[in-house]
Amino acid sequence: MTTAASTSLIAELDGVIKVGSPARQVQILKRVTDLFRFDADRLDEAQTDVFDDVLVRLIERVDARTLGQLSVILSQIRMAPRQTVRQLAFHDNASVAAPLLANSNRLSEQLLIEIANTRGQQHLLAISARKLLDETLTDALIGRGDAEVFNALAQNAGARFSEKGYAALVGNAARDESLIERLGLRLDIPATLLRKLLAMATDVVWARLSTATRPVSHDKAHSPAAAAGAVPNPIDYAQAMNEVVALNRAGKLNDATVNRFAVREQHANVVAALAFMTEVKAEEIEPLMNSDRLYGLIVACRAARLDWSTTNQIIRTRPRCLPITKRELEQGREVFDALLLSVAQWTIRFGSDRIAAEKRRVDAARAEPGLSHAV
Secondary structure, three states: OOHHHHHHHHHHHHHHHHHOOHHHHHHHHHHHHHHHHHHHHHOOHHHHHHHHHHHHHHHOOOOHHHHHHHHHHHHOOOOOOHHHHHHHHOOOOHHHHHHHHHHOOOOOHHHHHHHHHHOOHHHHHHHOOOOOEOHHHHHHHHHHOOHHHHHHHHHOOOEOOOHHHHHHHHHHHOOOHHHHHHHHOOOOOOHHHHHHHHHHOOHHHHHHHHHOOOOOOOOHHHOHHHHHOOOOOOOOOHHHHHHHHHHHHOOOOOHHHHHHHHHOOOHHHHHHHHHHHHOOOHHHHHHHHOOOOOHHHHHHHHHOOOOHHHHHHHHHOOOOOOOOOHHHHHHHHHHHHHOOHHHHHHHHHHHHHHHHHHHHHHHHHHHOOOOOOOO
């Protein structure tokens, strides 16, 4: 925007502020916003400041709905005007502030902390959705947040927590099964707190963990299976199951045998052995072997009474999975040690089926006329 154009616009703006109707003020705000949006990629800071002066004059005089639309637009612009962004981010109405709090790169950490310390829960919830959050900011959010904020933070793969912050989240998880589940899926939680967290988990939570996908995970698009572009053919486990049954009759179905299957990458035999030892179908074990999440497979190994050495070998030799990281393996050991045999056996035999059955019941109830609000 040229100096002459900006001077003319500001002069027009002064007239609108003094005598213009609310509709006229909204109209001029939209004009300025459109001008800025179309030229944003070509403007430097000095030119952006001209728009900033204009927008700041207007945003105090238009309705929240219009401001919310402006926030959405500015949240997607890298060089958005700083003072306008700041004023909108501090707005008492969370629907105005949220798009910028969640996405804008023009808000410093200091400003975000100030907002976290002075605004309401919906503001905190919006900040919790940012792609990257460091320990200082998450400490501030945890210090004033409610259960919804805690769950949002725990589910955010880009959030980093201090040990104090993690301890506070784990302390609140005692009253919140969803929070236990979300924290349990994180790879960066300290081992001591993970053990404390898993000790709180009910068997239903264990069942959910065994089938969940972690928020911090490998990119499946780069997995060996995806790279090959092939869908694996269904496996017939009949022969493997016959071998396992024969080994059991001979008293030879034990850790050493299953470990040997894993070392030799006889995956069908590993699946058959786990199925036989946990009294479930091989087809229910197979997805656990191919998942990027370790909980389900660890639950199956624990329910089969295998030791950690054998479980470790099975994890390391899973087919169609990326190599396990050191941190994932350490967390897997924490999960294994914390998991009671009785809980593992309940989970592998009944837990997933019970959760699936409950979901079907709820879905069916909601589908019935007149019952959509009954559940």
